[in-house]
Amino acid sequence: MNHTDERAHHVANAIPRDHDAETAFYALWLDPTLTYSCAWWDDGEDDLHAAQLKKLDYHAEQVRAAEARRILDIGCGWGSLVRRLVEHHGVPHTVGLTRSPSQADYVASLGDARIEVHLADWADYAPEEPFDGIVSVGAFELFARLGDPRPARIASYRRFFEKCRGWLAPGKTLSLQTIAYTRGQREPTPGDRFVDAFPVSRLPVLAEIAEASDGLFEIETLRNDRLHHARTFRAWLDRFRARRARAVALVGEARALRFEHYLELLAQSFQLGTLALYRVTLRRLEQSRVRAEG
Numbered sequence: 001m002n003h004t005d006e007r008a009h010h011v012a013n014a015i016p017r018d019h020d021a022e023t024a025f026y027a028l029w030l031d032p033t034l035t036y037s038c039a040w041w042d043d044g045e046d047d048l049h050a051a052q053l054k055k056l057d058y059h060a061e062q063v064r065a066a067e068a069r070r071i072l073d074i075g076c077g078w079g080s081l082v083r084r085l086v087e088h089h090g091v092p093h094t095v096g097l098t099r100s101p102s103q104a105d106y107v108a109s110l111g112d113a114r115i116e117v118h119l120a121d122w123a124d125y126a127p128e129e130p131f132d133g134i135v136s137v138g139a140f141e142l143f144a145r146l147g148d149p150r151p152a153r154i155a156s157y158r159r160f161f162e163k164c165r166g167w168l169a170p171g172k173t174l175s176l177q178t179i180a181y182t183r184g185q186r187e188p189t190p191g192d193r194f195v196d197a198f199p200v201s202r203l204p205v206l207a208e209i210a211e212a213s214d215g216l217f218e219i220e221t222l223r224n225d226r227l228h229h230a231r232t233f234r235a236w237l238d239r240f241r242a243r244r245a246r247a248v249a250l251v252g253e254a255r256a257l258r259f260e261h262y263l264e265l266l267a268q269s270f271q272l273g274t275l276a277l278y279r280v281t282l283r284r285l286e287q288s289r290v291r292a293e294g
């Protein structure tokens with residue numbers, strides 16, 4: 001067993017027995033933090049786990065975690081970011097929102113009093129106190145429905161930005177990471193449906209993010225790290241293939257094959273530039289500016 005295998009084995013064993021096959025499936029080929037989003041690759045970097053930690057630290061820095069008391073993670077997955085914030089950046093209190101019961105159970109089972117997790121849609125969430133920073137990584141992709149016309153998509157995104165602005169203390173930031181279509185107004189092709197990459201949601205384009213946040217946030221930094229995601233997908237694919245027999249045992253051949261195709265196609269789409277990977281840091285605008293301009 002090599003070092004990477006040992007870590008994966010350790011994570012698989014760390015999953016409480018009552019956790020479902022779904023978590024075990026993802027634990028097979030994600031890195032040991034179970035982060036399911038684009039990593040941050042430096043030149044020469046070849047370790048997925050290290051690249052995921054760098055990505056978590058990037059978002060922590062964008063929301064000035066070192067000075068923060070409370071940080072919200074919208075779409076927290078299996079809790080890698082909230083864990084990193086409390087364990088490495090010294091944030092006293094974090095809240096994670098997820099729509100997946102198995103993820104919520106998993107994060108709750110960590111038993112860390114500094115981490116609060118809610119099985120909740122952000123649209124229904126109502127915090128009691130403001131946050132010093134909000135991070136959302138890999139969830140914005142799912143906020144507009146397939147078939148929604150542009151005004152409906154903008155309205156959904158704007159509701160999200162309005163909520164985030166309302167939950168942030170003055171002057172604080174939202175660090176957003178999302179996959180997007182590179183070409184404006186592109187409609188999903190049969191190829192997209194073939195892999196069921198986003199079976200119920202419609203990906204944003206950059207102009208929609210800018211329009212929906214206009215007057216609520218100012219965009220402080222914007223990066224398109226699509227090659228980081230091509231590399232992340234290739235790393236996942238390598239790991240998936242190395243453990244394919246175990247994946248088939250968990251989910252069956254048909255789903256394993258479909259997944260393999262999905263990982264291949266997404267790696268290619270990011271490499272070719274059909275898909276973008278945006279990391280956007282947005283600073284909350286004050287009310288006067290919203291009234292004056294909005």
Ligand SMILES: C[S@@+](CC[C@H](N)C(=O)[O-])C[C@H]1O[C@@H](n2cnc3c(N)ncnc32)[C@H](O)[C@@H]1O
Nearest residue numbers: 035036037075077098099100121122137138139
């Ligand atoms: C691709 S995963 C990314 C998870 C995590 N941020 C990471 O990087 O590993 C997407 C996450 O967003 C959550 N999510 C999607 N839509 C959501 C919504 N409307 N409200 C709250 N969470 C949502 C999912 O349940 C899942 O936890």
